[in-house]
Amino acid sequence: MPEVTLPPPPATSEPSLPEVPLPPPPATPEPSLPEVTLPPPPAIPEPSLPEVPLPPPPVTPPSNSGQKNQLSWLIPAAVAILAAGGGLSYYLHTEKKAFAEQTVQLEKDAEALSETITLLRQKQEEARKGNQTKLLKEKENSRLLETLQKKEKAVEQIRQKHNSVLAEQSNATKRIEALEKELGAITRNNIGIPGNSVERVNSSTVKPPIINPPCPETDKSLLQTSLAYLRARKQGTATALADHFAPYCNYQYANNREVSKEIVINDVRKFWNKWPQRNYRLLEVAYKNNHVEIIYIYKYAGQRGRSLQGYAKEIWETNSIGQIIHWREELNSKTPPAASEGYRIISKNN
Template identity: 60%
Template sequence: MSEKRSFLLQKQNDAGKLNQSKLLKAEENARLLVTLQKKKKEVEQLRLQYKLLQAEQSAANKRIDALKQKLAEKARCKEAPRVHPINPPCLETDACLRQTAIAYLKARKQGNASALSRHFAPDCNYQYANNREVPNEMVMNNIRELWEKWPQRSYRLLKVAYRDNHVELIYIYKYADQRNHSIQGYAKEKWETNSAGQIIHWREELHPGTSPAESAGYRLVPLNIK
């Protein structure tokens, strides 16, 4: 009986030790699992940081490429030959623009569509086309409507002023229809011209009672030059 009891006690002790060993292993496995999960999170954070760094590097490379392109463009601009400005301020330009203004108003007065059309470029940003760029013919159609409404027209040129390719005409106009109903006032036309002197951008301001002034910084053309 004593031996059997000793055997059973030994078995109990062995079983207790085994259970304790299992518990220790379970706890160790749990700690290892927690550690593994932390490591996974750290690896994921490192992966995200790496992606962010890659994105930042890509953006930085794009900015560097853009700066290089701008520097190259500036270098090309420095190397490119200088282009002569349109309408350099001088007596020759004064005389040319004065004659252009006179011919322009003469064509408007006489209803000479062929002559007037040559003052406009093939395409022109035109005020009465909702400030859009339209073909020359559409500009002339609008002017023809004015001529039909007011068959009698007279103009008196007051000022011509310019700065580079920006030209201003200031004049008195008087219109009459077939019933002799008339209107008159002051007009200020504002042009932008191309290198050939044709109008590419046209606007006008109408002033019923007071003559407008030329824009600040514009060169005023003497109207008595030949």
Template identity: 55%
Template sequence: MAAGSAASYCLHTETQALAEQSAHLEDHAAALQKDAATLSEGIALLRRQQDEEKENKQNKRLKENEENARLLKTLQEKEKEAELIRQECASARAEQLAVQKRINDLEKKLKEITSDENGGAGWEPVGPDTVKPPEVNPPGPETDARLRQTARDYLSARKHGKAAELSGHFAPYCNYQYANNREVPNAAIMNNIRESWKKWPQRAYRILKVAYQDNHVEIIYLYRYANQKGRRAQGYARERWQTNSIGKIIHWREDLHPNTPPRESPGYRLAPSNINQSKQ
């Protein structure tokens, strides 16, 4: 009887322990299911975020491609415009050279005609009645005023970087000091001057003298330069021009003097400094 009771108690105890263990396992399984559901939701969220990011990147890439295509089209159009401008410039240049050639031919023909009229002696005097050619810059108040104004306009164009105006003072071709004393096109001279402008973006000039002898002109001036880094340069310059019959420079030289202004060449006429002079 006692043995049966003990066996019954042990069976009851084991059954209860098994029931508790089963309940514990069920709770753990429920917790695992909950964690699995949470993890699944997290994975789904990450996938949505990845899909959205991928879509955004694709849209961004598409927009970039569209923008690049638009920029390429604009660049191609600008290149076409630039090519047209270059062709127009080349045409204008050729026309300018043709005009200058006609001028030179006419001057040569005029000289030959005058030479024939004077017995083949050209412009050299052969007697008291021989007609001399007109001087390019006949000495007098009108020439004084004109050349001083030319000098002011020339230095003003240099000071303010007005390339078109400055280019107009030179002939289509000019023997230029900084081209190894060779005759070069007007454009090559302007390229050299632009390099100087880049080096010295701040410039100031003051005319001291203008002197001339027929088609030879000299301008003497004080210059002051400065760059963006605060570097400065100052001195005196004398430019020596030889001009053609219409006053365009065909031969250009300069000499620089750091401390004292140079003198004009002997025999040159000085244009008075009180003829409507303004500071440069």
């Protein structure tokens, strides 16, 4: 504390100090200090305030009673001021430390909040891209659905046309069957048509001529016909093969009914497509009147390496000009079929 110069002692007793009037209170209330959240009390008791050493009393010469009165109230006031200053300093230090800790915590919270915002923005961007992809897929699905509907309409039109063609084909087949029945009836009854009159031949009184009389000339003719027939089947010549059939033929693979030779040739074409490589070797020919049997070895090869071989016997019934009007076949994979009993046999080696 600064040294206070005391006044010289008065000659007479010193009068008492005058009363100092206090300043008037302010017209408006002073704003209250903001509430500061104090930190929680520490687990250990707070240290007591440090003892502030008091300055030694000044060495002054002995004075009178007035000087003693002045020192009596100055010293306690100084001590109170120093104590208040130390307490305020400690309080301010504690508050500063609490503010610093709150600032660090707020910075951490702000950093965590920033990371959360960044993560939310990333998710929002991913969701936006996902929505765009979904919209594109919906557009593509809509386009595909529209294309599918157009295809379904086109297929329905084709189906209607196909049903119409099938109906026409069915009607045509019925007309052909009716004509085939009429032709078969004419053929079986041997109806002759001289001019405009119709005369029925009585089969009980008139014998039909022998179509293939047993003789060397017939043997040679039927042998050449059989070789030409197998050559047409091997080479896939539909025109040459069709010449061996009558306009209508009772065909085994048409449910044993009479069909046009075009249907027969179409069925043979399907067989050629299945077995593009074919080979035949004629063994013998047998005949009796207009019934002919040809016996041969066959070997077939398909497109996928499949193969098939064996023996076959074709059974023909021919008309008066040698065309086939009735066709059947027998297959045997191990031994050649035998000719029918009573038939004249022509060996190829003869």
